[in-house]
Amino acid sequence: MERSDAGQISRIRAMVEVYREVIVQDLSSLVAIESVTFNEGRAVRFLADKMRTYGYDEVRIDPVGNVLGRVGHGPRVILYDAHIDTVSLGDEKEWEYPPLSGQLAGGAIHGRGACDDKGCLMGITWAGRIVKELGLANHVTLWVSGSVSEEAVTGASVEAMLKENFDIKPDFVLVAEASGLRIMRGHKGRALLQFLVPGKAAHASAAWRGDNALVKALPIIKAIDDYQDFPEDPFLGKGSIEVTCLECKTPSLNTIPGQVIITCDRRTAANESLEDLLMEARCLDQDIEGVEIRVNTEHVKTYSGYEIEMVDYLPSWVLPENHPLVQAGVETFRDLFSNEPVITKWSFCTNATHFCGRLGIPSIGFGPGDEAFCHSNRDRVQVDEYLKAIQFYAALPLYVSKHAE
Template sequence: MPLSDHPTIRFLQELVRAESLSGQEEAAAGLVERTWRDLGFEDVHTDRLGNVLARRGSRRSGLRVLFDAHLDVVPATSPQEWRFPPFSGELSDGRVWGRGAADTKASLAAMTFALAGLSADDLAGEVYLSASLGEEVLEGAAFSAVLEAVQPDLVIIGEPSDCRLGIAQRGRARLAFTVSGKAAHSSAPEAGQNAIENAAALIERIANLPLPTHPLLGQGLMTAIQVQSQPYPSLSTTPYRCEVVYDRRLMPGETISGLLEEYTRHLADLSNWQVVIPEEGFTTYTGVELRQPDFHPAWALDPASAWVGRAVEALRSAGLPGETFAVPYCTNGSASGGERGIPTLVFGPGSIHQAHRVDEAIEVDEVLRGERGYRGLMSALGKMG
């Protein structure tokens, strides 16, 4: 069969062409809903936020297993530098090219046709699919509605993992430190208190604070990503305020209250500062506003757990290595594994190094490897009841 006629690859091309920036996923969601209906999936619907859901049952009792891939993509920067137009879905040199091809529309296409290729006799329990929204701007916020509706026993997050099995995932938090000072004329700085200089002392202290470690995920990270002083622009005035924003990569067990208390305790001898985890939000294409603290917890499964063992066995039966790893980036799994404690795995075709870059692309062979892997997971994981 020519690659251009392969249903999985054709669907992936159509998904890439359905431009779906965060909050603008309507066209892609409509394509998914129509495709899932045409494939005969059950209970296909779009929820009030705009997530698309579907189900397939079986003749055998078992567990509820949910497979999710997010629909939204980041903007296509520097489009003039792309080999093909960013939303062309071009098939060339054995790859599908375009924004979202790897992150995560390949996962969505592969899991769709993996499920379509299985009979009711191949399954146990119920397999659910979700095409979720807004992950690129606020991980887990829209996906939480899917979790509430499905109440799954196990979640598989479709993200580019090189067809390896992710069994743990770092979390993410945004911390905003505000440092106060007193404005003065810059020709007489001794009359004031320079907030930038105060912030420099805070930054130095934070750089030397210990960070938690985890046997699978390694060490947490605390990276300064933004500094802004006031007044801005300044005309011969020392700043009275300076905000330093950090990206903190989290380890399992860290909480909002624990994180804020940690810095309050370690920096108690410094004055005129405060720290918050700000709220972030977005409006879905259906008009629903979602807001929550920009805190997305980490999670981990025991490598010796039954879930991991059965998933590894399923992937090996599908001709894949069954290799496990710890996911260094943040995913919708923060909502399932981190917030709700639902056993969660990450699996999908493609490399995270293709995500968010110019000339994002994914190999056709890799997409089809992912489809085999999803088919194996769908066949095996519902039977664990």
């Protein structure tokens, strides 16, 4: 570690320690704000107020409803993104700690979204304050975004964010999601494929007058379940396909269905295009006449009323381990924690599917939290991990500047 880097690292550590109590309380307060998908407005305003209090150079809430804050005005643009929305609370009686308590217990902050994704979100927001107060943004522009609706339309809100905020053109992106403080350099993609199996509705007592679409769908379901001929990527592994929903179009339970829709979750390895997936799916339709294959399309409105249409195809992404951004992350981790980081991949999809998978912007992922707690009634984030993540987020711009030269 160079002497100048060591000095900056020491200042970052010291500032996190000085503000430790406030940093923890801010996350607790954010967790206590309900922000289920399409109801993030109050949390957005909370974060915007925090960014202003923290001294950000610019704060905006865009038409989509995302909140963005800027620190610095250097030539190299770095974007940190974490999503504000959470899944629903579920049965509150099944929680050990109330889901909107933000309670500190056993060295962790508990509640819905603590792990997914508010620990990361508050972490990058606090990192912006540290970068600002310590003057670490001399050569970079750091944007911190709290994005909405990720749980429903992954990648779509940040796609809209970059269209609406056309002046923000990131050179590098860090997606802050739970990673257990491991550096993530990729994840599989996903498509929601649908097989529309035709039939003819008829009363069940006179089924010969119709054509039972459900019975016709069974060989297709079996073929999907048996299918194993997926491309394999040395880093991401093999793709997969699973039947996740069977929808019968029938007016009553004593009517044979006139149409069945089979929905499948298809996980993709590297370099599998949407056209590849549709061609593969056509091989699974068992030559049943009239079967239509399509990709599901989502139509949603964000809490601000912004309309989004998203085709349910999320490309995979991989950043080479020797890429300057990955190596900047490695050196940041090493200098902060005197240890070698684990470099790996996520098992789930994130907004990096748009930043890196679609736009090709170099991206990595990093965050506190064990993904096993995501979406569960044990949702929590360890305080020590949360504080370490803030140190990493605050220090990374220094190393990006060095490695990207």
